[in-house]
Amino acid sequence: MRDITTALLDWYDVHAREMPWRVMPSDRKAGVLPDPYAVWLSEVMLQQTTVAAVRDYHRKFTQIWPTVNDLATANDADVMAAWAGLGYYARARNLLKCARAIVADHDGTFPQSYDALIALPGIGPYTAAAISAIAFDEPSTVLDGNVERVMARLYNDATPLPAAKPVFMDYAQRHTSQKRAGDYAQAVMDLGATICTPKSPACGICPLLEDCKARTAGTQATLPKKTPKKPKPTRHGIAYIARSADGAWLLETRPDKGLLGGMLGWPTTEWNDDPAGLEPVSGDWIELPDHARHTFTHFHLILRVHILVLAHDANPSRGHFIPDDKFAPSSLPTVMQKAYTLAAATLRTL
Template sequence: MREIDCEVAGARLLRWYDAHARAMPWRVGPADRAVGVRPDPYHVWLSEVMLQQTTVAAVRDYFRRFLARWPRVEDLAAAEDAAVMGEWAGLGYYARARNLLACARAVVRDHGGQFPKTVEGLRALPGVGPYTAAAVASIAFDAPAVVVDGNVERVCARLFAVQTPLPAAKPELVRLAGLLTPDLRPGDHAQAMMDLGATICTPRNPTCGICPLLGLCAGQAAGAAAELPRKLAKPVKPVRQGVVWVLQRPDGAVLVERRPERGLLGGMLGFPGDAWDGGGGPAPVSANWTDAGEVRHTFTHFHLQLRVMVATGAGNPERGGFMADFRPDDLPTVMRKAWDAATLRAVE
């Protein structure tokens, strides 16, 4: 690993950010920051929770809808769980939505609607981990916290030519990111690192020729930037099989159930199904079921092959209940795929 002049690197990075910062609905850009505009901690926190393991492009519209419906943390804290879960549908990693509500309520209940300004105070909130706490403290309050996401890991691995593969390299990359973090404008620095990783120091085909850190980057000097960070081979994901039953009454009401709060898709709306263990199981109500085909979906730890059974009828279901005001957009992605397969079969 080569020694880097961190002060020079940080200064270059901030100059680049001042000229090239991405415009985002939750961000206060460098020009506005320079004249005293401060980021709203609620906006910063909400965006950071949404952005976990999700792309900026996917989050923009969700963020705008959430703010339109719940413009303050007090509004979100007072929201019904089902309403928030419905707005979150399709964004994935649904435990984040449950943590979002728990955190908003704790901020209102325990802190008078004001987010703590320190990493330690933020870490004490429900569902706030090291990354989110550092990001909010840095961006919203200009605390010199070390913010490390996947983009920052990649920039540091290349800048310092770290050869240790991920995930073993994470502690070293956090240490190196700390060396780069300045006392002045740490929030802008954190966002500059993220922007650099997202737009120039990209996972594939980094555009080193226009990088503000050109000439300082040990990985680029060694001709190895595109190969870093090194990663251990990922284990093969297992494949699980399951079935769901999609039943619609003649009046249009749809049979649904709310999944248990804990576990996969916790608290989300869905169709009655089995345990996704290949065992099948009884239908929730007697009906003339037909096979609408299979949908596939990938979760963090496994691939799912889901058989969709569809029928029209009524009866007294053993599970769930009929929803007259059913909205497909309130479903998580895998259940929306099942609904699309069911409705396509109905059209045929």
């Protein structure tokens, strides 16, 4: 197969997507360098999340914490609240760990090499490769879902994912550019996101049309193959949403480890097949007829919602009160926001 670098970079020079963290190819050629902090932040946020969902979060974070030093000194609760709604909350905890490691161990300057980056908390092989390539023009090979799809079709390889990952990495390494490495890494990802899409790829306008073996074979729409996933189980739980007599809300910070770790939320039971009642305070709890439903990576969750207005002398065994004028539902994880939506109207009238 011919070298695809020139064709892909020529296409990218014209069709690169504008993003808050990206230096456009014309500016990069003129000597404008990417901000490693902005690149790192975007790559962490983009893990299992779409560009459309990340744009506003990225702008918010860089406005509140413009540098890695600012983020390293941020209050954990403030960062977790700003992350709320983006999901996969371990990323936010690792974000803080990584920022603090960069300040403590690297004087607030991002290391440039793949090996140094991957040694930082929360940075895996893909993220290390992406940062070193995009921010520092190191010829590191990026392999995300978009690149896997491009390589599967380019070579017409029906090996199913995830077993095919090493195979697709080998293909991607063959084409990793030694020049304009950052632009090339973004170009191949943009190609997968905008042209070589999962459904109905726009092959007619693809810069690699002549090189694509799947296009020649007519198999492009069927690739990459994937090993069927097992059905997700369904778990159950109870969310306890209570207000004090003066209107404050009873919330708790979840343990650092585990799902939604470190996030603010309603007291709940364990999430399993048969949750036992673990009320944070005794009282005549009212169960709402509707349930809060949410899907995580590995399971579906159905939360029954119990509500209560507390007596003046109530002494909860769990949680702490947040005054109504200090409480922002948007600071809660999505599943907790769903429970709040069900409970709020009724609680405000009790």
